Structure formats: structure tokens, C-alpha cells
């Protein structure tokens with residue numbers, strides 16, 4: 001095997017064997033440094049972006065039965081819910097009043113909800129909050145809905161495009177190998193179906209993110225395979241905006257008892273650095289205060305990540321596992337600054353909306369390095 005760090009220095013692509021060594025054996029400091037240099041060459045070393053978003057989760061009804069999920073409920077459960085379009089719009093309005101500019105629409109695979117309901121949700125949110133960017137439904141939900149409606153992915157995605165939607169969150173990817181999916185999400189979109197939903201969306205013109213949930217039954221090879229199928233699809237379509245990893249939160253889920261490769265902050269940082277090096281065709285890599293903890297999120301920013309994710313005014317899925325940290329824009333700005341970067345607010349298409357330069361020290365009128 002050629003030294004992967006040499007390959008990176010020469011601008012050559014990392015292969016699977018090299019990626020596996022970077023994940024399992026490379027010195028972490030060296031890996032972080034190499035990833036940070038790649039980040040610097042793409043984005044400089046000044047700005048870290050974040051988005052002010054909310055994720056109200058329109059329904060928790062789902063029969064798909066993923067073993068890692070603490071959120072889903074059967075339709076008969078006492079605490080099963082499905083928001084009406086008006087209720088969803090009211091929640092988005094509340095988050096918008098607090099400053100949110102983007103809403104993720106994500107929910108369970110609810111057999112009682114059809115495409116017409118999705119469109120009602122989009123229209124109700126747009127009517128209530130025309131300035132809020134709507135970022136709706138994961139590839140796994142599109143696969144479910146296409147099957148439910150008996151239509152192709154292209155017809156379904158075009159109907160959503162016709163509603164003016166232009167970006168889609170890349171949720172439901174978990175680990176993109178069939179070996180792992182059979183164990184944790186056997187009834188959910190397969191690897192090919194998840195990728196195909198992204199492929200069709202990109203062909204229509206949507207830009208999507210791509211996610212990964214690690215820290216359960218996967219092997220290192222599964223993580224490497226996940227990154228390589230994303231890289232291959234990105235070579236084909238160019239439609240991914242960013243890669244967003246997070247770790248499995250066991251809570252009281254069925255999967256909690258089977259965990260083989262528990263996540264920890266050093267693993268999270270290593271995966272972020274590896275992603276920056278393997279996903280050489282992805283513009284953005286996300287490290288997040290929400291996924292692990294603030295310190296791990298900050299370290300991720302020193303390991304190749306250029307984005308700090310969302311503020312998440314509302315989130316209900318991980319909350320059910322007991323993971324429900326809260327933050328504010330001011331706190332996120334401080335966290336980013338303390339990691340040595342300048343915070344910048346972005347939209348869901350990664351366009352920078354506002355840069356929060358450091359305040360001038362009292363009595364100083366100069367701009368520039370001395371103001372830091």
C-alpha cells in the first residue's frame with residue numbers, strides 16, 4: 001500500500017485499502033492535520049458555517065421497525081401523532097419567530113400519509129412563513145412514498161420540485177451496506193434504493209446532503225464502503241452538498257443490546273477527517289455540537305470540517321433516546337470562535353448569509369488581525 005499521506009500531498013485519490021488504514025491505524029493527529037490542510041485549500045481557515053433550522057417531525061407513526069429507532073409508534077399507540085398542516089405551520093411559525101430560517105420536514109413511514117398530504121404540509125408552511133426555506137423528506141421517505149403511491153421516484157420527486165422545493169436532507173442512510181442494513185433497518189430503503197432516490201433527485205436538479213449513522217454493529221469496512229458509494233455517486237451526479245456523520249444513540253432501543261463498535265469522541269473526529277480525505281468531491285463536511293458534544297464538535301472543526309450544522313430549535317427523534325441538547329445562535333457563535341474560527345450563518349444551499357466578525361475590542365477602531 002502506498003502511504004496515504006503521500007497520496008494526499010500529491011493530490012491523488014485515496015483508495016479503499018488506504019481509507020481502511022486511515023480509519024483503523026493512522027495516527028489521529030496526522031490524520032486530522034492532513035484533513036485540515038485539505039479543508040484549508042478548499043475553504044481557507046477562517047469561516048465555519050451554521051444554519052438556524054428546526055425539525056418538527058410531522059408524524060411518529062411508522063411500521064418500518066428499524067432496531068435503532070426510539071421515535072416510531074404504531075398507529076394505535078397512545079402517544080402516536082400526526083400533525084395537521086395547520087399544526088405543522090404553527091410550529092414552524094414559532095421557530096421562525098425565534099429566528100429559524102430553514103425547516104426540515106421528516107417523519108415516520110406513515111401508511112396514513114400520502115403525497116397529497118406532503119404537498120399540503122409544504123403549502124401550509126409556505127403560506128405561514130414564506131421566508132422559511134423548506135428542506136423536506138429523506139431519500140428513505142421518498143422510497144417509501146413512491147411505493148405507497150405506486151409511482152416512480154421521478155414522478156414523485158418532480159411533484160415536489162413543482163412545489164418549488166430545491167434541497168432535500170440526506171437522512172435514512174444509516175450505513176450504506178446491505179450487511180448492516182439487514183440487521184438494523186431490514187424494511188427500510190435498500191442501499192440501491194437510497195442511492196437511486198438521490199440519483200434521481202440530483203438529475204432533476206435537487207441538491208441533497210448525505211448522512212451516516214455509525215457506532216453500532218458496523219465494521220470499519222462498512223464505513224469505508226459507505227464513503228466510497230457516496231464518492232462514486234457524487235462523481236456521477238455532483239448533487240451532494242455535504243456529508244453529515246452522527247453516532248448511534250442507544251437509549252432503550254433494541255439495537256442497544258447488540259452494539260459492537262460503540263462511538264466515542266475520538267472515533268467521531270477520525271470519521272470526520274477520513275470523510276474529508278475520501279470525499280474529495282464533496283464541498284462541505286459537517287461536525288456538530290448536537291451529534292456528540294461541544295468538545296468533539298470543536299475538534300471536528302480541526303479535522304477537516306467546515307460546517308457546524310444546525311441550531312435545531314425543535315428535534316424529536318434523538319430526544320426519544322434521551323439525547324436532547326439545546327443551544328442558541330449566541331452559544332454556537334462562541335463555540336466556533338473558541339475553536340479559532342469566525343462563525344457565519346448559511347442557508348440550506350450553503351450560501352453564506354451573514355458573517356459574524358469578532359467584535360472590536362473596546363477603544364479600538366482598527367479592523368484586522370489586532371481586533372481578534
Ligand code: SF4
Pocket residue numbers: 062063064065066069070071072107108109185188
Ligand atoms: S428510523 Fe424512521 S423509518 Fe425507521 S422506524 Fe424510525 S421512524 Fe420508522
